[in-house]
Amino acid sequence: MDELKEVLSEETEVSAEIETIENEEAVAPSEEADVLVQGVMHERDMKKVSAKQRVVKILVQVGLYAFLGFMALVVLFPFYWMLISSVKSVDEYNMNPPTLFPQKFIFHNYVESFNAANLGTLFVNTVYVGVVSTLISLVITVLSAFAFARLEFKGKNVLFGFLLATMMIPGELFTITNYQTVNNFGWMNTYTVLIVPFLVSVFYIYLLKQNFMQIPNELYLAAKVDGTTDLKYLWKVMIPLALPTLISITILKMMGAWNTYVWPKLVANDEAHRLITNGLRAISFVDEADKPNIPVQMAAVAMVSAPLFMVFIFLRKYIMKGVSRSGIKG
Amino acid sequence: MAVLNFLNRVFVEGFWKTFCVKWIWQTFCVAWVHDAFYIQFLCKKLKYDKWKGWVYLAPCIALLLVFTVWPIINTVRVSFLEGYDSLAAIGGETFDIGIGNFERVVNAPKFLTCLKNTMLLCVLTVPISTILALLIAVCLNAIKPLQRALQTIFFLPYVTNSIAIGMVFMAMFQMVGSNFGSDNQYIASAGIINNIIGLFGVEPINWVNANSSYGANIAVLTIYIVWNALPFKILILLGGLQSVNKQYYEAAKIDSTPRWRVFTRITVPLLSPMLAYVVITGFIGGFKEYSSIVGIFDAKMGAPGQAGTLNTMVGYIYDAIANTKHGIASAAALILFAIIFVVTMINLYVSKKKTHY
Numbered sequence: 001m002d003e004l005k006e007v008l009s010e011e012t013e014v015s016a017e018i019e020t021i022e023n024e025e026a027v028a029p030s031e032e033a034d035v036l037v038q039g040v041m042h043e044r045d046m047k048k049v050s051a052k053q054r055v056v057k058i059l060v061q062v063g064l065y066a067f068l069g070f071m072a073l074v075v076l077f078p079f080y081w082m083l084i085s086s087v088k089s090v091d092e093y094n095m096n097p098p099t100l101f102p103q104k105f106i107f108h109n110y111v112e113s114f115n116a117a118n119l120g121t122l123f124v125n126t127v128y129v130g131v132v133s134t135l136i137s138l139v140i141t142v143l144s145a146f147a148f149a150r151l152e153f154k155g156k157n158v159l160f161g162f163l164l165a166t167m168m169i170p171g172e173l174f175t176i177t178n179y180q181t182v183n184n185f186g187w188m189n190t191y192t193v194l195i196v197p198f199l200v201s202v203f204y205i206y207l208l209k210q211n212f213m214q215i216p217n218e219l220y221l222a223a224k225v226d227g228t229t230d231l232k233y234l235w236k237v238m239i240p241l242a243l244p245t246l247i248s249i250t251i252l253k254m255m256g257a258w259n260t261y262v263w264p265k266l267v268a269n270d271e272a273h274r275l276i277t278n279g280l281r282a283i284s285f286v287d288e289a290d291k292p293n294i295p296v297q298m299a300a301v302a303m304v305s306a307p308l309f310m311v312f313i314f315l316r317k318y319i320m321k322g323v324s325r326s327g328i329k330g
Numbered sequence: 331m332a333v334l335n336f337l338n339r340v341f342v343e344g345f346w347k348t349f350c351v352k353w354i355w356q357t358f359c360v361a362w363v364h365d366a367f368y369i370q371f372l373c374k375k376l377k378y379d380k381w382k383g384w385v386y387l388a389p390c391i392a393l394l395l396v397f398t399v400w401p402i403i404n405t406v407r408v409s410f411l412e413g414y415d416s417l418a419a420i421g422g423e424t425f426d427i428g429i430g431n432f433e434r435v436v437n438a439p440k441f442l443t444c445l446k447n448t449m450l451l452c453v454l455t456v457p458i459s460t461i462l463a464l465l466i467a468v469c470l471n472a473i474k475p476l477q478r479a480l481q482t483i484f485f486l487p488y489v490t491n492s493i494a495i496g497m498v499f500m501a502m503f504q505m506v507g508s509n510f511g512s513d514n515q516y517i518a519s520a521g522i523i524n525n526i527i528g529l530f531g532v533e534p535i536n537w538v539n540a541n542s543s544y545g546a547n548i549a550v551l552t553i554y555i556v557w558n559a560l561p562f563k564i565l566i567l568l569g570g571l572q573s574v575n576k577q578y579y580e581a582a583k584i585d586s587t588p589r590w591r592v593f594t595r596i597t598v599p600l601l602s603p604m605l606a607y608v609v610i611t612g613f614i615g616g617f618k619e620y621s622s623i624v625g626i627f628d629a630k631m632g633a634p635g636q637a638g639t640l641n642t643m644v645g646y647i648y649d650a651i652a653n654t655k656h657g658i659a660s661a662a663a664l665i666l667f668a669i670i671f672v673v674t675m676i677n678l679y680v681s682k683k684k685t686h687y
Contacts, residue, residue, distance in 0.1 A: 060589075064469045065476075071466055072483045075557070079486070081522060082498045094506045096519040097528075144390040153383030159391075166398050170618060170670060172647050173663040176408070177401035179651055180416050200393045230382075259491045261621050262648060265629075277493050281624060294501050301494045312489040320485060324565050 082305070086110070086298035090287055093295050106295070113285065113300040121272075122279040125191075129275065130257030133195040134250055137204070141249065144205045146234055149212035150220055160209075163202045175263065182267055189270045194263070198256075204249045211245045212238055248322030251315055258308065280304055405660045414657030431661035440638065441662065444646040451551060451642070452616035459556040460608055463563030468597060470564070471571040481568065488561035496625015499554045503537035511541025538626065540634040547633060547640055555622050559615070563608045570604035571597070606681030610674055617670050620644040643669075 085093060087105045114120070147153075148160055178197050187193040215238060223233045239246065257275075264275045274282070285297040312319060384391075408414050412430035415423075435441050466484060470477055487495070505524065507517040517534070524534040536542040537550050578600065582592045598605070619642050623631055632639040641649075643666050650659035 061473070064473055068466065068469050068473070068480055071462075072480055075483055075487060075560070078495060078498045078502065078557070081502055082495075085501060094519045096517075097525045098519060098522050140389045140393070143386045147383040147386035151383035151386065153380060156383060159387075163394070166394075166402075168671070169402065170614075170663070170667055172618070172644055173405050173660075173667055174398060174401040176647070176651055176656055176659045176663060177404040178397055180404075180656065181396065181400070183416075196393070197397045200390050200397070205390070255489065259493075261493055261624065262644075266648065266651060277491055280491075280497075281493050281629065294504075297497060298501060301497050304491055304494045308489045308491065309486075312486070316482065316485075319489065320565060323488065323562065324569050 079305075082298050082302055085295055086302045088295045090291075090293055090295060109295050109299040110303065113296040114303065116285060116296065117279060117283045117300050118271075119276075119279075119300065119303060122274060122276045125273060126258060126276040129191060129194045130254045132191070133199060133257060134253045136195070137199045137201065137253060138246065138250065140199055141201070141204045141208055142234065142239065142246075144200075145208035145212050146230075146238065148205070148209045150217075164206065167202050175266070179266060187267075189268050189273055191268075191273060193267045194273070194275065197263070201253075204253075207249065208242060208245055211242045215241050244318065244321070247315070248318045251311060251319055252322050255308065255311070255319075276304055405663060408656055409660035409664050411657055414655075414660070416654045416656045425657070431657040432665070435658055435661045435665060440641070441643075441646055443639065444641045444643050447548075447640055448617055448619060448642045450548060451555065451619055452613060454548070454552045455555045455559060456609060456612040456616055458552065459559040459563060460605065460612060462556065463560050463567055463608070464598075464601075464605070466560070467564050467567035467571055468593065470568055481564075484564050485561045487558055488565075490558075492558060492621045493625040495558070496554060496622055499550065499557075500538060500626045503550050505534065505536060505539050507539075510536055510539045538633055540636075542633045542636075544639065547627070550626060551623060551640065554626060555616075555619065558622060559612065563612070566604050566608050567601060570601050574600045602681070602684060606677065606684075610677045610681070613673050613677060614670055617666065617673070618644050620648070 084100070084102050086109055087107060088099075088102045088109075089104065089106050092099060092103055148156065182188065182193045182197065187196075219237060220233060223237065228236075259277060260275065261277045261281070264273075265278045268274065269278065269282075280300055283300075285293045285300065287293040287296075409431050410427050410429065411425035412428045414425050414431070419425075470480060470484070473480075501521075503521055503523050505517055505521050506519040507515065509515045510517075520528070520534040521537075523537065528534065535546055537546045574597075578596050579592065582596060587595075623640055623642060623645070627633060627640055630637040631641040631645050643662065647659050647662045647666070650656070650662060
C-alpha cells in the first residue's frame with residue numbers, strides 16, 4: 001500500500017512539474033518568468049543569456065535616452081539662445097566666440113524694444129482681433145454644428161459635403177478675390193477686414209458636429225417632450241458636454257490670430273491696425289549707429305512668444321488634443 | 331493713450347454696425363422668438379420646422395458665399411481674363427478671354443525660381459522630418475520615466491510664432507561683420523552655429539549673410555522647417571504607436587525577432603495610416619511654405635542683396651496680389667492648387683497600395 005502511495009505521489013509531482021513547465025513557456029517572454037525558467041533549464045546557460053540580455057537592454061535604454069536628450073537639446077536651443085541673447089549687451093553679443101551665458105544681464109533691452117516696436121499697440125490690436133473673432137466664430141460654429149448634427153432639413157447632406165470639399169482648396173486661392181472684395185467694401189485698414197473673412201472655419205464645424213453627434217439623440221427628444229426649446233437645450237446640454245472641443249477650438253483660433261501674417265500685411269498694414277507678427281517683422285531694430293541690434297530684437301521676439309508659452313503651459317492638454325484631431329499646421 | 335486711440339477706432343469705425351454681427355443677431359432673434367414663445371399655430375402654418383436648419387446656418391452660409399464660394403468662381407473667371415488688373419478693372423477696362431495668364435506664369439523665370447525652391451524644400455523637408463519624427467516617436471514610446479516631460483519638450487516648437495522663431499534662427503546662423511564675400515571681408519563674430527561646427531574643425535560658413543550661397547540658404551531653411559514640422563508629426567505618430575495592439579510585439583518577443591525586424595515588419599506597417607497622413611499633410615504644407623522664409627530672410631525673400639532668390643509659389647501669388655496683377659495671381663493659384671491636388675492623389679494612391687488597412 002505504502003509503495004503504491006509513493007508511486008502515486010511521484011506521478012502527481014511529475015505531472016505538476018510538467019504543468020508548471022507548460023505554464024512557464026506560455027509566459028516565458030515576461031521578465032518574472034526568466035527566473036522560474038532557470039530552474040528547469042541549465043542554470044548556468046540561462047544566467048549568461050539573461051545577463052547578456054540585461055546588458056543589451058540597459059545599453060539600448062541608454063542609447064534611447066542619449067538620442068532623445070540630444071534631440072531635446074536641439075529643440076530647446078533656439079529658445080535658450082533667444083532668452084540669453086535678449087539680455088546681452090550689443091558688444092557682448094558680437095563677441096567671438098559667443099558667450100553661452102550672459103556676463104551681465106541688461107533687462108533694459110526689453111523696455112527699449114517695447115518702445116521701439118510700439119508693442120503696446122500691437123498687443124492690444126492682436127488681442128482685440130483675436131477675442132472678437134473667436135467669440136463670433138464660436139457662435140457661428142455652434143449654431144452650424146447644431147443644425148448639421150440635430151436638425152433635419154432638405155439638402156443637409158449636400159451642403160455638408162460641399163463644405164467639406166472647400167477644405168481641399170488652398171487658402172491662397174480665396175485671398176485673391178477676398179482682397180478685391182474687402183477693397184470694394186471699403187474695409188481696407190480696419191479691424192473688420194481682419195475679423196470677418198475668417199469667421200467661418202469648416203473644419204471647426206466638422207469637429208464640433210462630430211462631437212455633437214456623440215451625444216445621444218434620446219436626450220434631445222426627452223428635452224423636446226419636456227418642452228425645452230432648442231436654444232435652451234443647446235446651451236444647457238450640448239455646450240457643456242462639448243466643452244473640451246470648444247476650448248480646443250478657442251485656443252487654436254486665438255493662436256491663429258496671434259500668428260497670422262500674410263492677410264494682415266496685405267489689407268491692414270497701417271500703424272493703427274497692425275498685428276503683432278507683422279509689426280515684429282516690419283521693424284528693424286538698430287542702435288544709434290544704425291547697426292542691427294540683435295539683443296533688442298530678441299527681446300521683442302521673447303515678448304511675442306511669451307503669451308503662447310503661457311497658454312501652452314496651462315492648457316497643454318487641450319492644445320495637443322485639438323491638434324492631434326484637427327491636423328492643422330500653424 | 332494707446333487704449334484711448336484703440337477705443338476711438340473701435341467705435342468710430344463702427345465695426346458693430348457691419349453686417350456680420352447683424353446676421354448673427356437676427357438669427358438669434360428669429361430662433362429666440364420661435365423658441366421663447368413657441369407659437370405653434372404660426373409655426374405650423376409657416377412650416378418653420380422644415381427650414382429651421384437654414385436659419386441656424388444663415389450666418390455661416392452668408393459668410394461662405396461671400397468669402398469662399400464667390401472667390402472660387404471669381405478666381406477661375408479672372409484667371410482666363412488676359413492681363414486682368416483689378417485697378418484697371420475698376421477703371422472700366424475690359425479684358426480678352428484666353429489662357430494668356432497661364433502662359434505668362436509658366437514662362438516667367440521668377441515663377442520657375444519659385445517652383446524650383448518650393449519643390450526643393452518639399453523634397454528635402456518632408457522625408458527628413460518624417461523619418462526623424464518616426465525615430466523620436468518610436469524612442470519615446472520605448473521609454474517610461476521622463477516620457478511625459480520629453481513629449482512636452484518636443485511639442486514646444488508647435489506653439490511658436492513661425493516668424494518670431496525664424497528671426498531667432500537667423501540670429502543663430504548670422505555672422506556679424508562687413509563686406510562678406512569680398513577680399514576685405516571682416517568677421518567680428520561668426521555666430522553660434524559656426525562656432526559649434528567649428529568645434530568639429532569646420533570652417534565658418536556664410537549661411538545667411540550677403541553673398542551667401544544658395545545651398546547654404548536652403549540648408550538653413552531646411553533645418554528650420556524640419557524643426558518646425560517635427561512636433562505635429564511626433565504627436566500624430568506617437569498617438570498611433572500608443573494605440574497599436576501590444577500582442578504583435580509580444581508575439582515577436584516569443585519568436586525573439588531582432589529589434590530592427592520588429593521595427594520594419596511590425597511598427598512601420600501598423601503605423602502606415604498615420605505615416606501616410608503625416609506625409610500628405612507635410613506635402614500640402616510644404617507647397618504652401620512662405621512664413622518660415624519670411625521669418626529668416628524677411629519679406630524680400632532672399633539673403634541681403636539677393637531678393638527673391640528664395641521666393642516660393644505662395645510668395646509669388648502674394649506679390650502678384652499686392653501689385654494688383656490679379657489675373658497672374660489667379661492663374662498661379664490655380665496651378666498651385668492643381669499641383670497640390672495631383673501630389674495628394676499620388677500620395678493617396680501609393681499609401682492605399684502600401685498601407686495595411
